Amino acid sequence: MTTIDFQLRRDPFGRLSLTDANGMVYEGVSPVRAFPIQAPDEGLALVNADGKEVVWIDRVDDLPAQTAALIREELSGREFMPEIQRIVDVTSFATPCTWTVDTDRGTADFVLRGEEDIRRIGTEALLISDTHGIQFLIRNQYTLDKHSKKILDRFM
Structure with a gap:
């Protein structure tokens, strides 16, 4: 595990609060993935309320367990992208x-508007x-x- 130069915690309102090595506190930071599909646990920024990067994280797995858990918890509450396992x-x-x-979240029905x-x-x-x-x-x-491949091929 690598050493990090910031501390992350939840404030009384449930928002993430980051304190950097200089003691500067950033309230309401949000994790943003650089490559959410191809490398979800690599290349992640913690941004402030204005959308400016405060900290860059190369790999979530290199963070202390408690910090990584806070980041993953925050991401799971903001991101909703079911993964199709079978059509x-x-x-x-x-x-x-x-x-x-x-899907990885159960069975779902959705309307596909067009091949595009x-x-x-x-x-x-x-x-x-989907349409929503x-x-x-x-x-x-x-x-x-x-x-599943046979169905998918008809739309590609």
Whole structure:
């Protein structure tokens, strides 16, 4: 574990408060991932209420356990991106259509407006946006089961 030159805690209102090595206190800091999909635990900034970077963190895993836990807890409360593990069914191969998927957060139904709402992220990952703006992640399209790949191929 590396040594850090700041302290992170929750204030009485539940917001993150950071004290740097010089004793400067920043209230209401927020963690922001540089690469939320491809490297979620690497390259993270703690920014102040004005959006200015206060601290840069190379790897969350290098932080003391309590500090890393606070950051992960804050991120989980702000980020909602279910990861699709299996495509169960689609109502039609024409859009708009309703998809039924199994995610890391349970089964979900969403409406896909058009093929343009499926975006490639790198070589393996896909980001699918539903009509409500919720984004579903397929971390690696090549590891999906045969049935899911067949459905996905019809939309790509």
